[in-house]
Amino acid sequence: MQGLLFIAPAVLFLGLLLIYPLVYTIVLSFADTNAKLEIVDWVGFENYTNLFTNDKEFLDLDSFPPTGAFVNNLKWVVLYTSLSLALGLLIAVLAARVRYEAFLKAIVFIPMAISATAVAIIWKFVYDPDPDIGSLNALITLFGGEAQAWYGREDLVNYALIWAYIWASTGFAMVVLSAALKGISEEVIEAARTDGASEWDIFRRIQLPLLSLPIAVVTVWLLINVIKVFDIIYVLTGGGPGGASEVIAFSMYDETFTNGEAGYGATVAVVMLLLIIPIMAFNIRRFRSERVTQ
Amino acid sequence: MATAEAAAYRPARRTASERIVGFIRKSPVHLALLLVAFVWLVPTVGLLVTSFREPADITGSSWWSSLLDWRYSLNNYDVVLDRGNMGESFVNSLIITIPATILPLTIAALAAYAFSWINFPMRDTLFLIFVALMIVPIQMALVPLLRLFRDFGIANGFGGIWLAHTAFGLPLGIFLLRNFFITLPRDLIEAARVDGASNLKIFMRVVIPLSVPALASYAIFQFLWVWNDLLMALVFVQDSDKWPMTIRVNQLQSEFGITWHLLSSGAFLLMAVPLIVFFALQRYFVQGLLAGSVK
Numbered sequence: 001m002q003g004l005l006f007i008a009p010a011v012l013f014l015g016l017l018l019i020y021p022l023v024y025t026i027v028l029s030f031a032d033t034n035a036k037l038e039i040v041d042w043v044g045f046e047n048y049t050n051l052f053t054n055d056k057e058f059l060d061l062d063s064f065p066p067t068g069a070f071v072n073n074l075k076w077v078v079l080y081t082s083l084s085l086a087l088g089l090l091i092a093v094l095a096a097r098v099r100y101e102a103f104l105k106a107i108v109f110i111p112m113a114i115s116a117t118a119v120a121i122i123w124k125f126v127y128d129p130d131p132d133i134g135s136l137n138a139l140i141t142l143f144g145g146e147a148q149a150w151y152g153r154e155d156l157v158n159y160a161l162i163w164a165y166i167w168a169s170t171g172f173a174m175v176v177l178s179a180a181l182k183g184i185s186e187e188v189i190e191a192a193r194t195d196g197a198s199e200w201d202i203f204r205r206i207q208l209p210l211l212s213l214p215i216a217v218v219t220v221w222l223l224i225n226v227i228k229v230f231d232i233i234y235v236l237t238g239g240g241p242g243g244a245s246e247v248i249a250f251s252m253y254d255e256t257f258t259n260g261e262a263g264y265g266a267t268v269a270v271v272m273l274l275l276i277i278p279i280m281a282f283n284i285r286r287f288r289s290e291r292v293t294q
Numbered sequence: 295m296a297t298a299e300a301a302a303y304r305p306a307r308r309t310a311s312e313r314i315v316g317f318i319r320k321s322p323v324h325l326a327l328l329l330v331a332f333v334w335l336v337p338t339v340g341l342l343v344t345s346f347r348e349p350a351d352i353t354g355s356s357w358w359s360s361l362l363d364w365r366y367s368l369n370n371y372d373v374v375l376d377r378g379n380m381g382e383s384f385v386n387s388l389i390i391t392i393p394a395t396i397l398p399l400t401i402a403a404l405a406a407y408a409f410s411w412i413n414f415p416m417r418d419t420l421f422l423i424f425v426a427l428m429i430v431p432i433q434m435a436l437v438p439l440l441r442l443f444r445d446f447g448i449a450n451g452f453g454g455i456w457l458a459h460t461a462f463g464l465p466l467g468i469f470l471l472r473n474f475f476i477t478l479p480r481d482l483i484e485a486a487r488v489d490g491a492s493n494l495k496i497f498m499r500v501v502i503p504l505s506v507p508a509l510a511s512y513a514i515f516q517f518l519w520v521w522n523d524l525l526m527a528l529v530f531v532q533d534s535d536k537w538p539m540t541i542r543v544n545q546l547q548s549e550f551g552i553t554w555h556l557l558s559s560g561a562f563l564l565m566a567v568p569l570i571v572f573f574a575l576q577r578y579f580v581q582g583l584l585a586g587s588v589k
Contacts, residue, residue, distance in 0.1 A: 002408075002412055002414075002493050003408040003412035003413065003414030003417070004408075004414060006404045006405060006407055006408035006412065006493070006497075007404070007405045007408045007409070007420070009401045009404060009405070010401050010402065010404070010405035010424070010464055010468060013401060013457075013460055013461045013464055014424065014427060014461060014464055014465070016442075016461075017435070017439060017442075017457055017458065017460070017461035018427055018430065018435060018461045018462065018464075018465075019427070020438065021434065021435035021437075021438035021439050021442070022430055022434050022435060024437075024438035025434045025435065025437065025438055028437060028438075037437050037440065037441055090326075091327075091330055094323050094326055094327055094330075095327065097320060097323055098320070098323065098324065098327060100327075104327055104330065104331060106576075107330075107331055107334045107335055108330065108334050109580070110334075110338070110569070110572060111334070111338075113518060113568040113569060113571065113572040113579070114522065114564075114565045114568050114569070115521070115522030115523075115524065115540055115564060115565075115568070116522070116524065117522070117524050117540045117543055117544060117561075117564065118522075118543070118561045118564050118565045121341065121543065121557050121558070121560075121561040122337045122338055122341050122561065123337060124552075124557075125337070125340060125341050125344065125554065125557075125558070126336075126337045126340065128552075128554075132355065132356045133352070133353070133356065133357075133554065135336055135337065135340050135357075135358075138356060138358075167333070167334070167337070175580060224429055227431070228431050228432075228433075230524075230525050231523075231524040231525060231540075234524065234525075234528075234544070235524070235543075235544045235547075249431070249433060249525075252433045253433075253525070253528075256436065256437060257528075257529065262437045265437065266437060268433075269431065269433040269434050269436075270434070272431050272433055272434070273430065273431060273434055276429050276430075276431060279429065280426060280429045
């Protein structure tokens with residue numbers, strides 16, 4: 001029974017401040033609310049059908065290509081996840097071959113320590129439209145190109161934001177994969193080399209297969225992270241220009257706290273949760289298998 | 295044994311010419327890594343240099359041209375601390391972050407001890423539920439928590455944000471600490487039990503002293519998580535006198551427009567603490583982040 005005393009504070013905190021709000025938000029998503037965030041009416045699945053069929057800011061399938069926060073977030077999922085992973089892996093593999101590995105890895109990892117707010121300011125400065133201020137436009141004009149308003153144009157803003165966040169997250173993928181690479185026996189690699197295997201063969205046939213679990217770990221982390229992405233957009237563009245850079249988490253905040261539609265905002269939050277649940281299921285399977293091996 | 299084997303495979307000491315040949319053969323690798331270093335350093339360095347330049351210089355000439363013409367000062371930091379209220383918000387960030395680290399650390403350690411070393415009904419099920427809560431997005435709790443904090447009258451102080459960060463930090467803390475606690479030697483715990491030590495005594499005298507690295511990793515992770523948080527602060531810290539630095543830095547944009555002398559110095563004040571933590575405690579920091587990779 002003493003066990004219960006030790007877990008009582010945790011149960012209290014998680015029950016009252018996490019599980020109860022979780023259930024409450026699901027309930028809210030079926031309701032209409034007033035400005036004080038109170039429920040005034042039950043609307044069934046109306047919020048959900050509105051979100052996916054009537055809300056052009058969230059999902060607009062009539063335009064081609066489709067637009068809206070949901071579509072933007074899909075771009076984030078594909079580009080952010082694949083590029084952070086690929087760059088992290090590439091840097092980990094290349095850095096392992098040089099003497100200044102530790103120094104290089106520290107440089108790439110530092111953005112992981114700082115807030116998304118700071119990352120947003122750093123990249124807003126890089127993207128500044130004035131080529132005498134923004135480093136990117138300076139580089140482009142140096143090679144004869146034309147300066148662009150990277151975060152001021154609807155067709156560029158999402159890619160500019162996604163790249164800034166890839167820059168911030170690559171260090172994570174790199175560190176995890178680099179640690180896993182170090183775990184692969186030097187003997188095996190040397191033996192393959194003596195047998196005449198090329199560096200590409202070694203990477204493709206020995207290192208990559210042994211990295212499949214850490215790659216899965218990194219992918220899960222990146223996916224969860226990208227579904228929740230908010231801070232960097234809030235600070236760098238505020239969702240603009242004209243709402244062109246909004247994502248799911250941004251819609252949730254906007255509907256709830258700017259428009260005062262807590263029920264509708266709750267619906268967006270539930271959609272976020274539904275996107276994350278399959279990833280959670282994968283994670284729990286992993287915990288289970290880890291426990292078996294312990 | 296492993297090091298001896300690795301040493302055997304290390305190539306014999308090479309002559310200078312062999313080293314040069316080796317370096318040239320690897321030159322594509324060096325070039326690629328040079329590009330990586332450039333891309334990861336230039337954005338931050340550019341903003342850092344800018345933070346030391348006079349406002350007129352920032353708009354008048356590029357930051358890289360200033361590298362040849364050293365005219366740097368700390369004036370921008372003075373201005374942003376004073377007019378931008380960054381001094382006040384630095385203190386607020388500390389007031390928010392320290393309790394929001396100690397509280398979940400304590401509660402998670404207690405729970406993790408029970409999950410590792412005390413038998414009670416439903417233990418494993420409860421542990422799985424707690425761990426699963428790790429990935430619930432904060433968005434699922436914002437409105438109900440805000441209403442709860444208003445009902446308790448703590449929506450205007452620091453109480454709400456302390457509680458919210460504690461709850462959302464707990465699942466990861468319990469997971470990490472439990473995974474560390476179960477690796478402690480069973481004999482040690484059993485021996486203390488045989489000597490008549492209570493669970494609280496075993497927890498305080500045996501488990502905690504042996505678990506400093508794990509406790510430090512989690513504490514650093516949680517500290518940086520809270521320090522760097524914007525979203526929860528936006529919702530739960532309503533009083534502008536109590537805003538942490540993340541909100542203040544963003545507020546500089548709406549108050550003064552895109553003024554780089556304020557934004558650059560403000561951003562570096564915000565980054566200072568995480569960077570110090572990073573360089574001083576790199577080992578624990580990386581461990582914490584790796585272990586927290588499930589969050």
